[in-house]
Amino acid sequence: MEPLANNEKSRTQLKKEAKALQQIGVRLATLSDDQLGRMNLPDDLMEAIRDVRSMRSHGARRRQMQYIGTLMRQVAVAPIEQALMDIEQGAHQQARAFQRVESWRDRLVTGDDKLMNEILERFPDANRQRLGQLVRSARKEIGKEAPKRSARHLFRYLQELTSG
Incomplete structure (x- = not known):
């Protein structure tokens, strides 16, 4: 197995980052529409968060949270985390x-x-x-x-x- 180059992340690190983004998604799903609206999130992410609220099946919720984690990779996470901390x-x-x-x-x-x-x-x-x-x-x-x-x-x- 070859050592990783400086700019590549290990598979474990990528999984940890994905899990962290999913956890932020879980926190976002608990917020009200008003609180979410003030965060200026992309429309597809807002829709995914609204969808997860109505899901009752554990498997469906898990898959939706993974999808939210995937969408979170495309947005700046630091302002979202700061807004979550302010709300909490x-x-x-x-x-x-x-x-x-x-x-x-x-x-x-x-x-x-x-x-x-x-x-x-x-x-x-x-x-x-x-x-x-x-x-x-x-x-x-x-x-x-x-x-x-x-x-x-x-x-x-x-x-x-x-x-x-």
Whole structure:
């Protein structure tokens, strides 16, 4: 067997690259049409991604993902990977913000009045009276069997404060 020239890749390396492109294709298939549309992907690649979503047969999905990997060889992968990372980081940040607001709501309902002052300082546009009323209503619901409507209203209000 002859040694490879400097510009030739080994068969193993080619397979690894093809597998990596397929994995990017799998990640692309999980995105919404809106997210995909912002990536400026070629039409044939977009169509292949839409097709794979509707496939239920494992074999058909596998073959379609191989086809997507083949199409991916013809496009610049670095911008796609960067866009995927941006989308995934955005989702992670949204989840963290959601958890922070949940934590605030739970702490306010359980009696952390110091947190209410911190929130009012952090968000000067917050309505002190409304926030206090929502917290009091949510505290009244603690022992009741009824749905926790006031706690949901408090959560929404806290989300409004953090988002805008």
